Amino acid sequence: MTKTGGAESAPLTPSERKADPRLIAAIVASALFMQNLDSSAVTTALPAMARDLAVEPARLGAAITSYLVALTVFIPVSGWVADRFGAKRVFMAAIVVFTAASVLCGRATGVPELIAARVLQGLGGAMMVPVARLLLLRQIRKEEMLSAMAWLTMPAMIGPISGPPLGGFLTDAFGWRSVFLINVPIGALGLLLVAWKIPRVPPGNPGPPDRVGLALIGTALALFMFGVETIGRGVVPQDMPQAGLVLGLMFGWAAMRHCRRAARPALDLSLLRIPTFNQSTLAGSLFRIGAGTSPFLVPMLLQVGFGKTASEAGMVSFATALGALAMKPLARPILKRFGFRTALIGASLIAAVGVALPAAFTPAWPLPVIFAVLALGGLFRSLQFTALNTLAFADVPSARLSAATSFAGTAQQLTQALGVVLATTTLEASALVAGRHALAVHDFTLAFLVAGVVVAASAPFFARLAPEAGEAVSGHRVTPAAKRLPAE
Template sequence: MSDASPAAPSLGPPPARTDHRLIAAIVASALFMQNLDSAAVTTALPAMAREMGVEPARLGAAITSYLVALTVFIPVSGWVADRFGAKRVFMAAIAVFTIASILCGRATGVPEMIGARVLQGVGGAMMVPVARLLLLRQVRKDQMLNAMAWLTIPAMIGPVSGPPLGGLLTDAFGWRSVFLINVPIGLLGIAMVAWKIPRMAPTDPGPPDLKGLTLLGLALALFMTGLETFGRGVLPRGMPEVALLLGAGFGWAVVRHCRQVARPALDLSLLRIPTFNRSTLAGSLFRSGAGATPFLVPMLLQVGFGKTASEAGLVSFATALGAMAMKPLARPILQRFGFRTVLVAGALLAAFGVAVAALFTPAWPLPAIFLLLALGGLFRSLQFTALNTLAFADVPTARLSAATSFAGTAQQLSPALGVVLATTTLELSSHLAGRAAIGVPDFCVAFLVAGAVVAASTPFFMSLAPDAGADVSGHAPAGGVRRAPAE
């Protein structure tokens, strides 16, 4: 990883003529492929299970194995990008993801599918944080806000557009098309990266922290396995809980180790930067609550209201439309009000946007549900853009590799925690009420709990300085002089 020392030398400002919009669009397209694939596979799972002659629960390992590999290999991505060059690693990551997609589309049994999905996870792990690193090293601070807004869109659109697209592809062309559609996207992505993104020379990050990476890999693998299998009947009874406990134990060992070495696998000293600290830790709390929504809404519409999968998918897409509508508004809002005010207000508005879904009943017209979901997507998109930008606003250039790896790991864990939060709340509510099956009242409880978790991030954002991230937003606190965004 990069040198943890705060005094690490600067690598210099990005090129003044960098077309940050084009670079952001290319990078965002690759991330959209990864996010879309992750969400679409879930819809294709029953068809895959029927053709392979296994129970759908067994094929749940295809999802779990991908997420575990993705999370485990993210921490090493920063060191690899420094050692071999971010552009080269990004192109290789797209190639690995594309080849693995072909192998997934040709799989005939569960072991082949799991192996291909693990390889796909390795490609995704290198693709996501290295893409962010590539973008951050090519833009000036005054361009960062617009650039990060582009990266928010695939993260919002992928999870909600994946299920309906996966269903359409599976019904029309078979489940293999869900994977094979990545091939032309991947080839185009590699060509665009090679053509339009400037080369970045490799640096010498020093030897990797092998012990730290091993401990961190074990911690993440066990913890993610526990999260992704909890309450789903994929593993024998009690095994998910054991995996979670072991993962927490290895996590404690990682923290102890990383505090004692000069170049740790996880650079905990980054948490001394207030903007990175709040964006990563409080941001993870926000993302966990917000991450329950893409799971709960389609389930409520189908299980609770009896809507079809297509209807549920189209209504859920309202969140993505709200996210796209916010993109041109994010910069002027942050410049006018600043990061602290926007994050505090955004957390409360987003919490309301999640909790209000508890009022939905079968009597509600779908257009009204669509409108409220779109407003919720609007608030969450602004919050994600602010968090993603503020996280790197004060990180020195020489430490960006470590920061993107750290933030990427935290962001990968948060949605999984959101799904566990949702499933646990649904089952607990149903059990306490004495219902044999999950019903609409249980979804009401789940939305309220998720909204409360989102709101719980507010006090942490309130502790930010009034001028936090002002060099990026250009905001001037009360009584101050408006800053021109620094280059």
């Protein structure tokens, strides 16, 4: 039994568990799928929403921004809330909040009402992602972690890919409100399965929250995300995005200083002293930024560059999800054979090629060939995501799992936004240099190449891992002579 800031908690023993860890992961993943599906499907429905609400489409960018800001701001407190009230109880409450907010979004009659409902959705989503991971980690042993994480990773891969075609279909067939209302049956089913199959995790006493740290982190993230989501879009006065970025960085610096000194910080920076958590979080963030451009760039290239329909673009983009599905049974044997260090280096380099290769696409490429290339790219990105999500918690003590899931969740949410920013900034810069207002195929070529370079840049950081890193999770064994300390 270990202590978490005064609270005693530990993973349940095999005799205490009521469900197979893969079943737990699949049930938890259903809620994460709902969230990721919603996030990507809403973008497809924006033009129809703008027409119905009688506003310019650019104004409705706030419907996406408000959700991302709320999601990012509330993630740091999720670990404390889960410890205080119990991870299962908080997760179920998060599903209820997210689903109820989806109904409010679907019933919105104006932009302010829609934005308020999206902020509430962000609150529910912030509790779902890290608490879901914590809920799973509390139920499994280290040797089960890799298999469970492979199941948990799938929603992150499938949701953003399947969201655009599903969002387009629902909008055309039933109207934009159905994009939100589809969450009701998914949320209800997920809630029932969690209540029925997932064992209870008792609440603890984590002590008082770090209110100063949470306020500084929340302000920093809100300002930074506001700047990131509005810069160059013309939806707010010209200097506001830059001011948001600068103020966000200033508050972020103050938050880090505070968290280094606080006894129980809102963001536990000492977790970065754990080599496996450090590399999977920092180097993994670089990888995720580059890889996160693909779900945005590929459908845009096919529609804007090649003149394909939304349905065609959606179905071809789905190839990445199929590649991810194919990797699920292969991830464990690959990591057992090569270990985390070698697998992460190799997969990042191969994934970099997969991310950059669409730069060679032309309208003359047959869609089946494009489909195959994207599927292969999804294969190795899935391996990388599974490895990163597993390695991050391989050496984290049970007492610090709550802090680790909050930290990792915040980092991953930031990289999701930064991946889109990298893509849009490169596209707009390329068009600006060429003296054009409209995007051309050449702009996408440059964007894919830049994204590939960013992905490849993560490989040297993974080389800093020791060969035996995460061996208790992967099952990979390194001879004593081959072991070394991680590079300083």
